[in-house]
Amino acid sequence: MLYVKEGIVFRKVPCHVFFNYYYYLDSAPPSFTATPPQYVEAKEGGSTLLGCSAQGNPKPMISWLREGEELASNSKYSVHDGSLTILGITRDDRGAYTCRAYSDQGEVLHTTRLLVQGPPYIVSPPENVTVNISQNARFNCKAEAYPGNLTYTWFWEEDNVFFKNDLKLRVRIFVDGTLKIFQVKPEDAGKYTCSPSNSLGISPSASAYLTVQYPARVINMPPVIYVPRKLPGIIRCPVDANPPVTSVKWEKDGYTLRVEKYPGWSLMPDGSIRVAEATEDSLGTYTCVPYNALGTMGMSPPATLVLKDPPYFNVRPGGEYRQEAGRELVIPCAASGDPDIPTITWRKVGKPSRSKHNILPSGSLQFLSLSKEDHGEWECVATNVVTSITASTRILVIGTSPHAPGNIHVLPSTTTANVSWEPGYDGGFEQTFSVWSKRTDFGPHDWHSMPVSGAQTWLVVPGLEPGTEYQFSVLAQNKLGTGPFSEVVTVTTAGSPLGTAEPLVLLTPPRCLTANRTQHGVLLTWLPPANHSSPIDRYIMEFRLGEKWEVLDDLIPSTETELVARDLVQESWYEFRVIAVMDDLISESSNVVGVSSTGQGSYTAMLCPL
Incomplete structure (x- = not known):
């Protein structure tokens, strides 16, 4: 006879017919005393606790399994005293979880399925479809969710298919999410979007395109x-x-x-x-x-x-208009024609202008505040049902920094490069140029510049290494500031002839000189020369008010990369450049920067080509 108490099994065994029964302790396999329900629901983003306990002799161990793998405590699961807590529940956590109670007397298993409540998930999105005119088209769309009370909505472009007048009579949405379009027309082509919903969270969507093929038609x-x-x-x-x-x-x-x-x-x-x-x-x-x-x-x-007869201009724009930046400019244009009055439009030749301009009822082009971007060729276009005619004009915007030089050509030799260019518009003031160069394998701050004298539109850049790739750009400057850099041209110098000596390594100039007006004077800052093998001894800062360069300070310590120019002549335009000295070598000058000593017109030169 067996007797069970608190999970321990006792067996009554008769020892002698005249004596009472004696009790002997016996072992027992594991058995569950508490388990979670067969199905457990949890909301996406939340957490849930699955409790499990068991008895037996010896006392069984409890572990949790998912897809045959034992779960350990981590950021997702917490396993403690036979219970499993699932944290930060996502759709991927749905499925079977098994509680296992085991000892050397055996094991028992209990499986619970976690149902995650959340918005649908599209498991089979629609795919692009191509059909001929008058055929039927079908888009499949399958989603999964819990609860599974799914409804499917389909859109053509941005509109519900049942809101599109002609289409709504020829579409059907099936319970499984399939969209069927009957007797397809060319106008039905476009993007179709499936959006399943179960009223939880944000409904997902997936799109595909319908292509309709049809014979040519007029x-x-x-x-x-x-x-x-x-x-x-x-x-x-x-x-x-x-x-x-x-x-x-x-x-x-x-x-x-x-x-x-x-x-x-x-x-x-x-x-x-x-x-x-x-x-x-x-x-x-x-x-x-x-x-x-x-x-x-x-x-x-x-x-x-x-x-x-084609339309004709009653009023043609002039050949050229010069106006200061920030001022208003109106350019007239009017046309007539038969059978209808032409429509007047304006367009900028080449790069479109992003500034604000208006076309007046008369056909005139109006700029309320002329900008640098408005500079260039413009066309007045008169169009009616017969044809279009054009009239051209040119706008010169005065009072701006220069435009970028163009048509950059670089002719390299072994140790030099001849750089030539075509000047851009000067902004209404005399402009000067500087040529910027660097080795292609150097960094973006390793550009150095050489000033160009007078109105020259070419420059020979010396001191290059044979068989090396270089980049070149040209920068224009007038008294209002620097314009944009030209395009960057990349070339490779010729290799050294056999038996010739290696070229002399020159000291490169200081880089990226800038000038900013402050209360104490003009603050000049720069970067040291690039890739020099020995320490710099000192720097020399030069300035000029006219054509002649003068020394401002020729004993600037090599550890300094800034200098304040004080006591400048009022209402004057100053230009500065800096030179490096190392042993017996003197570098070429840095880029030239300019600044006004008055309260107006100061500027900082661009550091390096982009």
């Missing part, structure tokens, strides 16, 4: 085609096709049009006809039939060609 063929008299014109066939158009056939007055038989006529890649000079021979009724790989949807409606 859209919006005008009943009248206007072509300018005695000017080049275009007879267009407005085509829509996917895949693209491969050919266009034309008829004129009901007969096949052979474009090659008309002098000056040619067929453009899009199927339109280019007319070199429209004359009375061009008059007639035109139709076109476009084709692609899928065929054609038919002939266009007939269009009658009418010759009209």
Whole structure:
């Protein structure tokens, strides 16, 4: 007979028929006394406790398993006294967790499934679909979530598919999230987005694109085609096709049009006809039939060609306008034409202007505050149904720093490089130039500069190493400051001829000199020469008010990289440069910087080309 007490098993054994029973202690396998429910729900981002206890003799050990792997305490799990706490619950924590009670008498297992409450997760997003016109299209979208009361919403571009007038009658959303579009039209092409929801959290979304292929078709063929008299014109066939158009056939007055038989006529890649000079021979009724790989949807409606005089300018802009920066500038332009009044637009040739400008009702171009970016060529464009005409003008913005030099050319030799350039606009003041160079493998602060004398637009840079790659840039400067650096040109010097000696290593100049006006004077700062092998002995600071350079201080310690220039002549323009001295070597001068000694017009030169 067995007797169990507090998990320990006793067995009653008769020792003698005349004596009472004796009790002998026996072992017992593990058994659970408490387990978590078979299913446990927890919210995403929260935590949950799974409690587990067991009895047996000897007392069983308890561990927790997930997918066969034993769990240990860490930032995600806390295992203590048979209980498992799951922290910072995410969707990935869902699944089975097993409590294992074991001893040398055996083991027992209990599995609990964690259900994580949260927004849906798309496990099978939609994929791009290509169909032909009139076929059906299907997008699949599958999501998982708990609770699983999923609803699917589909969008075309940004609109619900049931809010798009023509599309809403031809779509169906199935319970499994599938979107089906019946009798697809070309207008149905675009981005479709699936968004599942279970009313928890933020609904995810996934998108795919529908491509609709269809035969070439003519859209919006005008009943009248206007072509300018005695000017080049275009007879267009407005085509829509996917895949693209491969050919266009034309008829004129009901007969096949052979474009090659008309002098000056040619067929453009899009199927339109280019007319070199429209004359009375061009008059007639035109139709076109476009084709692609899928065929054609038919002939266009007939269009009658009418010759009209092109629009003309009543008021043309002047050839050139000079105005100071910050001032207002109005440039007139007006045009007339038949059958309708031309529309006036303005455009900047080359790089578009980002400054604010207006086109007045009269067609004039207005700048309320002219800026440096407005400098350059502008065109007034007059457009009506016949054609477009243009009139050009040039704006010179006075009172700015120089524009960047252009057309940089570098001709290298073994130890020198001849740098040439074309000056940019000077901003209305005399400009000077400096050439900046550095080895390509040196850092961004290792540029050094050489001033250019007078109006010279070239400079020979000496002291280069053979067979080495260098970078060059040109900087312009006037009394208002420095302009932007030119483009950076990279070249490689020629290698040393066999048997020649290595070139002399020169002391490079101090770098990145800057000037800033302070209450105590002009603060000049610079960087030491790059890559010098021996210590610098001293620096020499020079200045000039006119053409002649003078010494400001020739005993600047090598440990100093700044100097305050005091007692400057009022209302004067100063320029500064610094030179390094090492042993018997004297470097070339640094870049030149300028500053006004008055309260206005001070500037700091740019440090290095970018």
